[in-house]
Amino acid sequence: MSLSIMKATALALIFSASGALAQSNPRYIPFEPSATKGALYTPDSGPVSNVAFLTIHRTSNFMNMIGTRELAKRGFMVLGMNPRSDNNEAIVNFENVALDIKQGMTFLRKQPGITKIVLIGFSGGGPATTFYQATAEKGVAYCQGPNKLTQCPDSLKDLPKADAMLLLDAHPGNTVNGLRSLNPAVLDENDPNKIDSSLDPFDIKNGFNPDGHSVYSADFLDRYFKAQAARMNRLIDKALAMREAVTAGKASATDDMPFIVYRNRARLMDFSMSVHPGTVHPQKLIKDDGSISTEMVKSVRVGLAQNAKLDRTLENGTMFLTLKSFLSANAIRAKDSMVDIDWCSSNNSTPCAVRQITVPMLIAAMGGHYFVADNEIHYELAASKDKDFVVIEGAVHGQTPCEACSKLTGKSYANATKNLYDYVAQWAHGDRLK
Numbered sequence: 183m184s185l186s187i188m189k190a191t192a193l194a195l196i197f198s199a200s201g202a203l204a205q206s207n208p209r210y211i212p213f214e215p216s217a218t219k220g221a222l223y224t225p226d227s228g229p230v231s232n233v234a235f236l237t238i239h240r241t242s243n244f245m246n247m248i249g250t251r252e253l254a255k256r257g258f259m260v261l262g263m264n265p266r267s268d269n270n271e272a273i274v275n276f277e278n279v280a281l282d283i284k285q286g287m288t289f290l291r292k293q294p295g296i297t298k299i300v301l302i303g304f305s306g307g308g309p310a311t312t313f314y315q316a317t318a319e320k321g322v323a324y325c326q327g328p329n330k331l332t333q334c335p336d337s338l339k340d341l342p343k344a345d346a347m348l349l350l351d352a353h354p355g356n357t358v359n360g361l362r363s364l365n366p367a368v369l370d371e372n373d374p375n376k377i378d379s380s381l382d383p384f385d386i387k388n389g390f391n392p393d394g395h396s397v398y399s400a401d402f403l404d405r406y407f408k409a410q411a412a413r414m415n416r417l418i419d420k421a422l423a424m425r426e427a428v429t430a431g432k433a434s435a436t437d438d439m440p441f442i443v444y445r446n447r448a449r450l451m452d453f454s455m456s457v458h459p460g461t462v463h464p465q466k467l468i469k470d471d472g473s474i475s476t477e478m479v480k481s482v483r484v485g486l487a488q489n490a491k492l493d494r495t496l497e498n499g500t501m502f503l504t505l506k507s508f509l510s511a512n513a514i515r516a517k518d519s520m521v522d523i524d525w526c527s528s529n530n531s532t533p534c535a536v537r538q539i540t541v542p543m544l545i546a547a548m549g550g551h552y553f554v555a556d557n558e559i560h561y562e563l564a565a566s567k568d569k570d571f572v573v574i575e576g577a578v579h580g581q582t583p584c585e586a587c588s589k590l591t592g593k594s595y596a597n598a599t600k601n602l603y604d605y606v607a608q609w610a611h612g613d614r615l616k
Contacts, residue, residue: 184457189395195250200589203250203524204427206527208221208222208223208250208262209221212349213289214350214395214462215412216266216281216285217264217266218264218265218266218282218285219220219245219263219264220245220262220263220264221252221261221262222260222261223250223251223259223261224254224260225254225255225498226359228257229257229363230257230258230295230520231259231272231537231610231611231616232257232296232297233258233299233300233445233610233615234259234260234298234299234300234536235249235258235261235291235299235301235302235610236260236261236263236283236286236287236290236299236300237260237261237262237301237302237307238253238262238263238265238266238283238286238302238307238311239305239306239307239310240267240276240279240305240306240307240309240310240356241265241267241268241269241270241274241306242264242269242305243268243269244262244263244264244304244350245262245264247304248263248580248581248582249302249304249350249581249603250262250360252536252602252603253606253607255315256547256603256604256606256607257604257607258607263282263283263286265279265282265310266278267279267435271501271502271512272502272503272507274506274510274511275506275579276310276313276332276510276529277332277333277334277335277338277510278318278335279338280313280314280317280341281308283301283310283311283339283341284342287341288342291342298345298615299345300345300346300347300610300615301314301346301347301348301382301507302342302348302350303349303350303364304350304351304581305350305351305352305353306353306410307352308320308351308352308353308560309352309353309354309370309530309532309535310359310530311344311347311349311356312349312531312532312535312536313412313531313535315343315344315347315417315539315541316534316538316539317334317338318342318343318344319343319538322334322335323504324538325338327522329526330529331509331510331513331514331515331527332510332525333416334529336608337528339488343541343605344541345539345541345546346542346543346615347541347542347543347544347566348543348609349544349545349557350548350581351547351551351554351579352557352560353532353556354512354513354531354532354560355514355528355530355532356512356530357511357512357528358503358513358519358531358532359531360443360512360589361514361516361519361523362410362449362451362519363446363448363449364410364414364443364445364449364519365382365445365446365493366378366406366409366412366448366482367381367382367383367409367493368413369527371416371417371420371443371542374444374445374454374494376408378613380444381405383396383398383406383448384490384493385426388402389402390490391451391453391485392490394485394608395453395485395569396453396487397455397456398455400455403450403457404493407518407520408518409503410516410519411519411522412458412479414514414516414519415516417443417508418513420442420614421513422509424437424439424505425505426508438506440502440503440504440532441503441504441505441507442502443483443501443503443508443512444499445493445494445499445500446493446499446500447489447493448499449489449587450500451554452486452489453486455485457520457545458520458607459480459481459555460478460480460481460555461478461479461480461557462478463478463558464478465477465478465479465558465571465572466570466572466573467549467572467575468572468573468601469477469573469575469596469603470575470576470593470594470595471509471597473571479549479573481549481551481554482549482575482576482590482591483550483552483584483587484552484584484586484587484590494504508556509521510529511530513528514527514528514530514531515527515528529608532556533559533560536560536563536564536565537563537564537566540566540567541566541568542566542568542614542615543564543566543568543569544569544601544606544609545564545569545571546559546570546571546572546574546602547572547573548573548574548577548578548581548597548598549574549575549577550576550577550579550583550584550587550595551577551579553577553579554573558571568614570609572605574598575598575601576588576591576593576598577595577598577599579597581598581602582599583595583597583598583599595596
């Protein structure tokens with residue numbers, strides 16, 4: 183029997199036995215002295231791979247992220263982590279997430295039989311894990327310098343490197359998401375009701391459709407994206423001036439200050455399918471039947487017209503931050519929010535980080551979401567010589583089938599989750615991680 187047939191047979195056995203291997207009793211792992219915590223998943227039965235996965239986010243609870251269970255089903259150990267700033271954007275000091283990841287890396291390296299570790303960058307975990315790996319490979323010189331809005335601490339020296347990276351619908355940065363979500367029509371940060379109607383994305387005169395897909399003119403888009411960048415730059419300048427006042431002892435607090443940003447639900451990709459519609463070049467698409475085609479991939483996502491109402495709310499359209507959390511995790515310099523971003527002005531930036539990462543990298547975008555184009559950019563910028571990019575047909579951002587998309591296209595995407603993790607498992611079982 184040839185080696186390739188033996189590998190294929192082994193993988194088939196693993197996938198067919200996924201139910202028997204499923205993790206039913208993850209082990210709680212506390213980390214000291216920070217508030218970081220984790221859940222360790224291993225297969226209930228059968229062999230455990232030498233490859234372990236670690237998944238974490240800037241603020242979200244990833245102790246039960248879908249990949250923890252799916253990868254355990256396929257024979258892998260997975261550590262799902264919560265960072266020290268879980269569920270609290272206001273206390274984020276972004277660079278410190280690397281210290282949380284370091285704890286998880288150190289823990290996994292001590293587990294019997296584990297020889298390789300893959301960092302999973304899902305959604306906002308993308309900028310977090312790529313920041314960690316770029317700093318681990320290049321040192322603190324990567325995350326320090328006059329171009330950075332915030333500096334990483336020297337405690338990030340000599341971080342243990344991961345052996346590979348898995349990016350799952352990783353966004354380009356909370357910074358970039360924030361930039362693209364700003365309503366650029368706002369004229370006065372102290373009175374967000376004062377707006378420039380010619381830049382209002384929710385005005386039907388400008389192209390907004392409250393009942394479906396919105397279509398904007400090329401002129402509007404050009405002005406809009408430049409105005410988003412201009413508003414972000416004004417917010418940054420305001421925050422830097424406030425930080426100087428804090429440092430000089432002239433503010434009302436000696437360590438930090440509140441920083442509130444109104445009207446930030448104006449991301450055009452949410453309700454205009456023509457903005458970042460898909461890939462720029464032919465890419466691999468994993469179809470629902472498991473076959474793979476190479477084509478220009480277009481997102482099948484559905485528009486979210488409710489943003490028009492959410493943009494003016496306190497609960498869903500306002501960022502309650504501090505100077506530290508804004509500047510470290512929510513701010514980035516730009517001249518145009520889509521095509522002219524100073525990627526490395528922030529450490530929370532996947533496109534900046536991947537250019538420094540050389541380990542093997544698999545990037546998977548969800549075909550029922552709006553990060554397809556961004557993940558293609560990550561793939562093209564990545565310094566790794568061993569890199570792969572696929573789009574999962576009809577998967578929402580959470581890596582499950584998009585039912586709303588099915589109603590729109592008339593196609594089933596029932597196998598989206600299975601197709602994604604079968605592909606990940608095959609990639610991880612390859613020679614790159616032996």
